[in-house]
Structures are given as C-alpha cells and as structure tokens.
Amino acid sequence: MLIASMNQVAFPNILVVMTQPDDKKQETVEKQSIVRISNQANQTIGYNFLAINELLPDLQFNGVQTLTKQEVTVLNEALVAAGFTGDLVADEAPHLVVGYVQESVAHPDSDHMHITQTQIAPDQTVQIVCGAANIAQGQKVIVATVGAVMPEGKVIWPGQLRGVQSDGMICAAREIGVVNAPAKGIMVLPDDWEVGREVTVEAVAALLK
Template structure:
C-alpha cells in the first residue's frame, strides 16, 4: 500500500506517504535528515514516511492533494531515503483503489434498521462491505473505494466494523466521489448494468444521467 500526498501551498515542500494503517496505535517517529520515518509501537510496522524538501529529490512532483507516484519517482524517493540514512524502502502501488463492483447478495444487518451487508464482486476478489444507502440493491453495479483509497475530501478507507460486522471498503455516492453536479441526497451511485466488475472507475466520464 502506498498513499501519497503533496500540497506545497498548505504544507510546504513535503511529500507524505502512508504505507500502513496506524489508527488508534501509538507511533514512533525517527528523523533522518530530510526524512521522518513513522512506525507503530506495537509491532514496529512502517506506516508512514515524510520526505522534506521533496522537490530536491523527486522530479515532476506536482499536486495539491493526493498524488500518484510513478516507478521513476518511487525510485527517486527510495534513493532519498537511502542517502538520508532512513534504512527503509517504499514500494510502488499502481492498483486502482476505485473500481466497479457487482453487488451479489444483500442482507439486513442484524443490529441495525438501516444498514445492509453486501457481498461485492470486484472481478478478481470479493469483499464484504456494510452499507447504509437506502437505494442499494442486489444485482447493481456500483463504485467501490477499496482499502487504501483516499476520498476526494481526504478521508482514508481502512478495514473496520460497523456495529460489530466487518467491512472492507465503501460503496460510494456521486457526492462522495466529488463528481460534478452530484446530488446532495443520501444514496449510492448506481452504474449502468453493462459496467464490468473489477475495472477502474473513470472519474472523467459523465455520470449525470445516472444520478
């Protein structure tokens, strides 16, 4: 997993990279020159790296939020980590985090009057996702934010539990996806039935006819 963000206007020349979930865990931070290495105290897992003066190390680094590092940029980051003595490396992550899913089954949550438990086919894997949208139904094609996705508002998607039931992603609304002219009402975006499960969601397509 690699979630990267860069916003020089708000945060300065700092490339922030998340490599794991640190929610509710105590963290250790080690500074090595221009690198801050962040690990969980409980298991020593690397969960984040901040690279300061990032534009001195990484070429073509442009953004005001989430950025997607290509292989060359990841190699440049790893070189920066090495010369700063951080003794860690990051791995490129090109797997799409927003994909088309097919809702195979839907059952009521045992401890809620509005939540449902969906089994969603993503083509090469199936996920259990708890969803509270009033318009969700079995057989639909939907947009799934997988674990490791960063939503347009900056929210990160991690595994979790909703009222005791495990959930491994989020089924998204047009508003949550930041689509143009998205309705403000509560409800997921239902895609055309011909959409193929497992394909990356195309944010540039016009979905207004499906709102």
Template sequence: MLISSLNSAAFADTLILLVAPDSANRQATKQQGDVVRIYDAINKQTLGYNIFHISQYLPDLTGNGQVFLTEAQVAQLNQLLTATSFAAELVADLSPKFVIGYVKELVAHPDSDHLSVTQVEVDHGATLQIVCGAPNVAQGQKVIVAKIGAMMPNGQIIWPGALRGVTSDGMICAARELALPHAPKRHGILVMPAATAAGTPFNFEQAAAVVAAQNAAE
C-alpha cells in the same frame, strides 16, 4: 500498502506517505535530512513518512490530493530512505483504488435495521465484503467502490474496518462523496448503468455524465 498524497496549500513541496493505519498507541517521529519517519512508539511499526523538498527527488511528480507513484519513483524514494539510514521498505501499489463494482449479494446486517452487508465483485475477479447504509443499494447493481487505500476528495482514507462487528473492506460511494458536479443532496449511492463493466477503473467524466442524466430524468 502505500498511500501517497500532496497538499501544496498545507504542506508545500512535501510528499506524505502512509503505509499503515494510525496506531492506538503513542506515535513517535525521527528525522534524518529531508525524511521524517512516523512510527508506533510501542511496537516500532512504521506508519508513514514525510518527504520534504520532494521536487528535488521526484521533479516530475505533480498533483493535489492522492497521487500514484510508479515503480521507478518508489525505487527512488527507497534509495533516499537508505541514504538517510532508514529501511527501504516502500512497495509500489499500482492497483486502482476507485473501481466499478458489481453487487453480487446483499443481506441485512445482523445488528442493524438500516445497514446491509454486500459482497461486491471488483477488479481481477476479487470480491469485497462491504457494509453499506445507503437506502438504495440493491443486489445486481453496478456501483462505484472506494477500495482499501483510496483517498476520498475530502481527505478521508479508506482502511479495513468493521461496522457493528461486521468486517467492511471498502466503501460504496455516493456522488457527493466523490465530489461530482451537481451531485444530489439526498442520501444514497450512485448507481451506474447496467452495461458498465465491473472491475474497470472509476472514470470521473463517465460518472459525472451519469449524474447529469439522472438529474435530468427527475
């Protein structure tokens, strides 16, 4: 897994890389040149890297928030890690993190009166189990799924998890969670038109148009 982000306001010219969730153990850091490795102090597992002066190494990299690195860019970063005596352990992740999902199955959570356990088909025919608390989620819907490795607009990262003992590998999103314009404040996921193809990458303009049409219909 490789999650990459830029935040010019808080960390100027710094690329933040995450390769594993935060550890429950104490974290440690080691800096060599412009590279800081963050790792678990007990088992030594790498959690991420901070790359300072990233514009010197990836001059074409732009954006704010989550950014997606090409295989060539990851190869350049691995060369930098090697040059600074770290392991070349970064692996490119080119799969889309926000996709249209199809809710194939839905059952009540065994330990909750408001959660549902869904089986959601996403890209490449994969099916994710996602626990959802939205009151309007239903079998047969087309929805927007934030997969493992997605960074939400508020900076939250989607990691593998569990809700009340049931595994949940992603999130079915509401319009406000995606920071879509004119998103309704009421609790509930954004349901996409039935004709929307499951597995396709999330399209911001398309989703914003759906929100606008739903608002107009109310």
C-alpha cells in the same frame, strides 16, 4: 498500500506518504531529511520526505497523487541510504472501480446496514458494509477500494462497522464529487459496465444528465 500527498502552500517541498492508518500514539525518527512515523507496534505508518526536491525535482503537485514505480524506487533508495527499510510498494491501480454486489444481507446489529459481498475485479471479491437504503444484490455500483482518498480527504482503510469487517465503500455519486448528484442512496450503474473498470466523475456525471 501507498498514499502520497503534497501541500505546496502550507508545507512546500515536503512529500507525505501514508502506508497505514494513524495511531493515537506515534513515534517519529528523523534521518537525512526523512521522518519515519511508526505506531505502538513499531510498524511504519508513513514517512515525511522533508526535501523532496533533492530526490524527485520534477514532482510538483497539490493534494493526493499516484506515484509511479520509478518514483517509488527513488524513495526506497533514499530510505535505505538513510538507514531505514525501503519498504514502499507502488500502487498504480485505480481506487474507484465498478463493483458487482453478489450478495447483500442484513447486518445483525443494525436496522439499516447491509453486509455485501462485492466483486471489484474478475478475481477479487471483498466484504463491504453499506448503509444505503437502496443497496441490493445484483447491482453494479461504484466502489472506493482500500487506499482510496475521497474528495473531502477521507481515506478508505480496512475497518469494522458495528463489529463486521468492511474493506471498501460503496458510493453515492455525490460522495465521489459529482456536482448536483442526488443526496441519498448509492449510485447504481448500468449493467454493461465491466467489473473492475475505473470510474471517473465525468463518466458518472454523464449518466445523470
């Protein structure tokens, strides 16, 4: 997993890369304008590239952006040159996709949550805990997969809800940024939308017109 972001106003010329969730106790090591951030188990959770213009001079954006394989290769070469491990893996797959709820059962420790088995690609099914009242087996839904960054900045990591593993988020239209979408309930998509297809705000907004 690789999430890259920049804030040209507050932190010009710095690329922030996340590979794992934050840890309460972190350690940092800086070498050659690259800061490695690790957790208590000494696992890399991210890097700050403090002079990104020297590595990728054409990289200019604000917010979160998908890096190409070629750009990630350049970053890995810089990591190795600085004495770190070049362990970044490009992630060019879409993170808002059409999912199909194959199964939905009541959560054993909640009066409103459901545990779903949701297909997100022809060969991939994940378990997602959903708290929406209108979730049901057989629906096509919007899934924010692990690695997605929501409009308000929340990152979707693997986790647990009330003790049950959940690897993704089944979304309401408003949660992906559709203006004037209903405030409650997940968005149920048309049956002819293909599982794994990328979901865009524009396409969902058109359904609601």
